[in-house]
Amino acid sequence: MSTLLIKHAAVLVTMDDERREIRDGGLFVRDNVIEAVGPTAELPDAADEVLDLSGHIVLPGLVNTHHHMYQSLTRVIPAGQNKELFGWLRALYPIWAGLRAEAVYVSAKLAAAELALSGCTTSSDHLYIFPNDVTLEDEIRGVGEVGLRFHATRGSMSLGESKGGLPPDSVVEDEDAILADSQRVIEAFHDNSRYAMLRIGLAPCSPFSVTRDLMRASAELARSYPGVRLHTHLAETKPDVEYSLEQFGLLPGDYAEDVGWIGEDVWHAHCVHLTPEALDKFGRTGTGVAHCPASNARLASGIAQVRGMLDRGVPVGMGVDGSASNDSGHLLNEARLALLMQRALTCDPDVLTARDALELATLGGARVLGRDDIGAFKPGMAADFVAYDLGDVAYAGALHDPVAALIFCTSINVAYNVVNGKFVVREGRLANLELEPLIEQHNAIARALVDGEAT
Numbered sequence: 410m411s412t413l414l415i416k417h418a419a420v421l422v423t424m425d426d427e428r429r430e431i432r433d434g435g436l437f438v439r440d441n442v443i444e445a446v447g448p449t450a451e452l453p454d455a456a457d458e459v460l461d462l463s464g465h466i467v468l469p470g471l472v473n474t475h476h477h478m479y480q481s482l483t484r485v486i487p488a489g490q491n492k493e494l495f496g497w498l499r500a501l502y503p504i505w506a507g508l509r510a511e512a513v514y515v516s517a518k519l520a521a522a523e524l525a526l527s528g529c530t531t532s533s534d535h536l537y538i539f540p541n542d543v544t545l546e547d548e549i550r551g552v553g554e555v556g557l558r559f560h561a562t563r564g565s566m567s568l569g570e571s572k573g574g575l576p577p578d579s580v581v582e583d584e585d586a587i588l589a590d591s592q593r594v595i596e597a598f599h600d601n602s603r604y605a606m607l608r609i610g611l612a613p614c615s616p617f618s619v620t621r622d623l624m625r626a627s628a629e630l631a632r633s634y635p636g637v638r639l640h641t642h643l644a645e646t647k648p649d650v651e652y653s654l655e656q657f658g659l660l661p662g663d664y665a666e667d668v669g670w671i672g673e674d675v676w677h678a679h680c681v682h683l684t685p686e687a688l689d690k691f692g693r694t695g696t697g698v699a700h701c702p703a704s705n706a707r708l709a710s711g712i713a714q715v716r717g718m719l720d721r722g723v724p725v726g727m728g729v730d731g732s733a734s735n736d737s738g739h740l741l742n743e744a745r746l747a748l749l750m751q752r753a754l755t756c757d758p759d760v761l762t763a764r765d766a767l768e769l770a771t772l773g774g775a776r777v778l779g780r781d782d783i784g785a786f787k788p789g790m791a792a793d794f795v796a797y798d799l800g801d802v803a804y805a806g807a808l809h810d811p812v813a814a815l816i817f818c819t820s821i822n823v824a825y826n827v828v829n830g831k832f833v834v835r836e837g838r839l840a841n842l843e844l845e846p847l848i849e850q851h852n853a854i855a856r857a858l859v860d861g862e863a864t
Contacts (some may be wrong), residue, residue, distance in 0.1 A: 410439060410440060411457045411830075412437065412438065412439050412441075412453075412456035412457045412458070412483050412800045413437075413438040413456070413457065413458050413459075413460070413792070413827075413830065414435065414436075414437055414438075414452065414453060414455070414456035414459045414460070415435045415436040415437075415438070415455075415460050415467065415794070416435040416449040416452065416459065416460070416461055416462070417433055417435065417449050417461050417462060417463040417717075418431075418433070418435055418449075418462040418463075418465055418466065418467040418796070419432070419433075419462075419463065419465060419466055419799055419811060420432060420434065420466045420467070420811050421434025421435065421436070421446070421467050421468075421814060422466065422467065422468035422759040422767065422786075422812055423446060423469075423470070423775060423785060423786040423787070424468070424469050424767075424768065424771050424772050424784060424785040424786065425446070425785050425786060425787050428764070430812055431446075431447060431448055432448075433448055433449050433450075433518060434446075434447065434448055434449065434467070435447070435448070435449045435452050435462075435542070436452075436467075436786060436792075436794065437452050437453050437456065438456075438792040438830055440792075440830055441604055441791060441792050441829040441830035441831075442604070442789065442790070442791065442792055442830070443786060443787065443788055443789065443790045443791070444788055444791050445788060446786045446787060446788065455843065458567070459818075460725055460755075460825070461616075462477050462796050462825070464798065464799055464800050465796040465797060465798055465799060465824060465825075466770065466796065466797050466799055466811045466812065466815065467794055467795070467796045468528075468767065468794065468795060469530075469771045469772075469783065469784050469785055469786055469793060469794060469795075470528065470530025470531060470533075470725070470771070470783065470793035470795050470826065470827075471527070471529045471530065471740045471741060471744070471770045471771060471774070471795065472526045472528065472529070472530070472531045472532075472726060472770065472771060472773075472774025472775050472777075472778065472780075472783065472784060472792055473524055473529050473531070473532040473533060473603075473727065473728055473740050473848075474533055474678075474697075474699035474702055474727060474728045474774050474777045474778060475533060475535060475640075475678040475699035475728025475729070475730055475829065476520065476524075476532060476533065476535065476599065476658060476728060476729055476731065476732075476738070477534065477535055477536070477537075477554075477659070477730065477731030477732070477733075478513075478516055478517040478520035478521070478534045478536070478548055478551075478724045478731075478732070479508060479512065479513050479516045479517070479536065479548070480501075480507070480516075480529075480731035480732045480733035480734070481502055481516045481519055481520045481523070481588070481733075481851070482512060482516045482730035482733075482736065482851070482854060482855040482858055482859075483501055483505070483733040483855070483858070483859065484730065484732055484733055484736045485733075485736055486500065486501060486504070486733065486859065488501075488502055489733070491588055491709070492708075493646060493648070493709050494585075494645060494648070494649065494708050494710060494734075495575060495646070495648055497708060497734065498575060498576070500574070500772065501733060502576050502577055502580055503577070504858060504859055505538050505540070505580065506538075506540050506577075506579050506580050507540070507541075507858050507861065508538065508540050508541065508543055508858065509518070509540075509541045509542055509543065510541070510542045510543055510544065510547045511547075511854065512543075512854050512858060513536070513543050513548050513551075514547040514548065514550055514551045514617060515545040515551065515847070515850055515854055516547035516548075516551070516851065517534070517547065517549075517550075517551030517552050518551035518552070518554055518555060518842070518847060519551075519847055519848065519851045520534075520732060521551060521552040521555035521557050521559075522555050522737055522842065522847065523555065523732075523738040523739070524738050524740060525555055525556070525557060525823075525826050525833045525834055525839065526822040526823060526826070526834060526839070527738065527739040527740045527741050527742070527820070527822060527823070528740060528741045528795040528797070528823045528826065529740045529820075529826075530557060530558060530783070530790055530793040530794075530795065530826060530827075530828045530833070531558040531559070531560070531609070531774070531775075531778070531780070531783055531793065531828075532552070532557050532558075532559060532560070533551070533559075533560035533561075533562060533640070533699075533728075533778060533851035534548060534560070534561055534562065535564050535612050535614075535640060535678070536548055536561070536562070536563070536564050537564025537565055537566055537612060537613075537614040537618075538564070538580055538582060539582060539590075540568065540579075540710040540857070543547065545561055545563050545594045545598075545609075546594075546598075549561050549607065552691075553606075553607070554841060554842065555833065555839070555841060555842065556604075556828050556831060556833040556840070556841050557564045557828060557833065558606050558607075558783070558791075558793065558828055558829065559569060559606065559607050559608075560607075560608045560609075560610060560638075560778055561594075561598070561607065561608075561609055561610070562609070562610035562611065562612035562613050562640050563590065563591045563594050563595075563609065563611055563612065564612040564613065565587040565591075565612070565613050565614060565623065565627075566580060566581045566582065566613075566614045566618040566619060567581050567582055567583070567584045567613075567619045567620060567623050568581065568618050568619050568620055569581040569619070573583070573656065574617055574618050574619075575615075575617045575618055576618050581618070584620070584622065584623050584626070585624065587613075587627075588623075588626055588627070588630060589666070591611050591627065591630055592630060594609055595609050595611075595630075595631075595634050595637055599634060599636070601634075601635045601636035601637075603782050604782055604791050604829065606829060608636060608637075608638075608778075609637060610626045610631070610637060610638040610639060610640050611628075611630065611631045611637065611638075611639055611640070612639070612640040612641055613627050613641055614642065615642040615643075615645075615649075616642075616643070616652065616653050616656070616657070616661070616664055616764075617642070617649065617652050617656075618640075619859055621657070621667070621668050624641075624668035624669070624670060625662065625668050625669055627639065628668070628669040628670060629669075630676070632674065633654060633829060635838055636779065637674075638674050638675065638676065638778070639674055639675045639676075639777055640675070640676055640677070640699075641669060641670065641675070641677060641678070642676070642679060643661050643662075643664075643665060643677035643678065643679065643680055643683070644661035644662070644677075644679065644680050644681060644682040644683045644687075645678070645680075645681055645682070645705070645710055646681065646682065646708070646710045646711070647711075649661070649682070650682050652862050654735065660684060660687065661682070661683060661687065661731065662684060662686065662687025662688075662690060662691070663682050663687070665677065665687075665696075666690065669695050670696075671694045672694050672695065672696060672763050673694070673695035673779070674779065675696050675697065676696070676697030676698060676699055676724070676726075676777045676778070677696070677697070677698055677699070678698075678699040678701060678728060678730070679698075679700075679701055679704075679705060679710070679713065680700075680713055680718075681705055681710050681711040681712065681713045682700045682711065683714075684745055685717070686740060688714070688717055688718055688721050689721055689777035691718070691721070691723045692718070692721030692722040692723045693722075695722075695723040695724060696723070696724075697716055697723070697725070697726065697776070697777035697779070698713070698723055698725050698726075698728055699726055699727070699728035700713055700715055700723070700725055700726065700728065700747060700769065701727075701728040701729065701743070701752075702729035702743060702746040702747050702750045703729070703730070703733070703735040703737065703742070703743060703746050704728075704729075704730035704731070704734040704735045706746070706750065707734055707735060707736070708734055712751070712753075712754045714754075715747060715751050715761065715769075716726065716751060716760045716761060716791045717766055724773065724776045724777045725769055725773050725777070726769060726770070726773045726774030726775075726776070726777035726778070727740060727743045727744055727747060727769050727770045727773070727774060728743070729743050734783070738798065739820055740770060741815065741820040741821075742820035743770070743814070744766040744767060744769060744816060745766065745816050745817070747761065747769060748761045748762070748763060748765070748766040748816055748817075762813075763810075763812065763813035763815070763816035763817055764812060764813070766816045767812070767815065767816060771784045771785070772784040772785055774854070791829060792827060792829060792830040793827065793828050793829065794825075794827050794834060795823045795825065795826045795827070795834075796823060796824050796825040796826075797815065797821060797823055797824060798821075798824045798837075799811055799814075801821050803818045803819040803820075803821050803824060804818055804821075809816055822834075822837065823837070824836060824837050
């Protein structure tokens with residue numbers, strides 16, 4: 410048994426039921442679980458390790474609900490810089506066809522490191538392309554070496570161009586093979602216990618890259634195991650909606666219901682163009698949404714109606730999306746963009762507050778991923794927390810309200826990141842790896858992949 414005492418935080422943002430913000434606050438942690446939360450004076454005065462966080466703001470670790478980690482290898486590809494979603498995908502599919510196991514492992518490790526430095530302690534990922542020797546284990550290993558809590562989803566594409574889908578036939582898989590491998594990774598890796606560090610979900614990629622049969626079969630398979638959730642893309646762009654109408658005669662929200670993808674065990678990425686009726690349905694059923702404002706802006710997809718979702722009771726979390734359609738993996742900045750873009754969309758400064766945005770990135774993400782053990786500071790919750798240094802130049806002149814400063818001011822990296830009671834970032838540096846050699850290795854793989862040398 411080991412103990413950790415966090416004391417003298419300038420502000421401890423609890424995200425508890427009362428949304429307390431405790432000045433001179435702290436945490437007492439035993440092993441991987443929070444045992445006490447409150448003012449420093451009310452906490453035990455000794456522990457195996459004591460960390461004085463004077464001058465820092467401490468909050469529950471941020472939760473990333475949508476990512477494609479392998480895409481960190483293909484940021485800013487010239488052919489895709491000025492295209493909407495479908496054109497961007499067509500430019501990148503041929504490059505991704507060259508992915509190999511090492512590329513997926515290294516890109517996941519780098520993406521997880523970038524997320525950790527931004528304040529993320531729990532991340533999902535949507536790996537839906539499996540060329541050559543790629544397996545889901547490759548990214549599981551990479552993220553595990555960084556130390557993040559991880560929801561890996563076994564994605565898939567089965568509907569190639571020859572059958573009316575968007576991806577080229579060279580990057581799709583046989584549906585029987587997809588389902589067999591989905592079952593394999595669930596049974597090999599899924600942990601549904603409290604405080605689990607690794608869970609598995611099933612994630613057929615999108616309506617334009619898989620069949621309705623695969624959507625239904627994946628849902629049936631996932632629901633035969635406890636805690637295995639379902640994830641896909643939905644209503645990301647207007648052409649996405651048009652495809653759904655042309656191919657299925659259904660709007661995206663109705664398509665999701667038709668294939669059984671509605672319910673508390675489902676979350677959809679983007680949902681920029683869902684109708685009010687679909688949002689009502691999501692709210693009634695607890696169907697979640699991963700909001701990815703930077704990617705949606707970068708690809709000119711639009712701005713999701715987050716306020717309308719929240720007002721209807723839809724679970725909403727933040728996602729950085731793939732690093733080739735965002736070109737960044739900074740989760741705190743994603744929460745900042747959520748606030749700014751909701752205000753720009755509605756011309757209403759009250760539509761989303763700074764504290765609303767932080768809640769989306771913590772409690773909101775936890776709910777979307779089906780977790781009741783992360784996202785807030787309470788006794789019995791997982792010991793996941795991050796600390797930002799309020800002495801950073803970004804916060805100069807903003808300490809009238811340090812909590813709001815996290816969102817309104819320039820997003821910075823963390824000073825500390827602790828996951829499951831273990832340090833992932835300490836004094837601004839990754840605790841489990843050297844970043845500089847990883848970047849060099851990642852860049853070499855990216856160059857070879859784009860130059861067509863990876864195969």
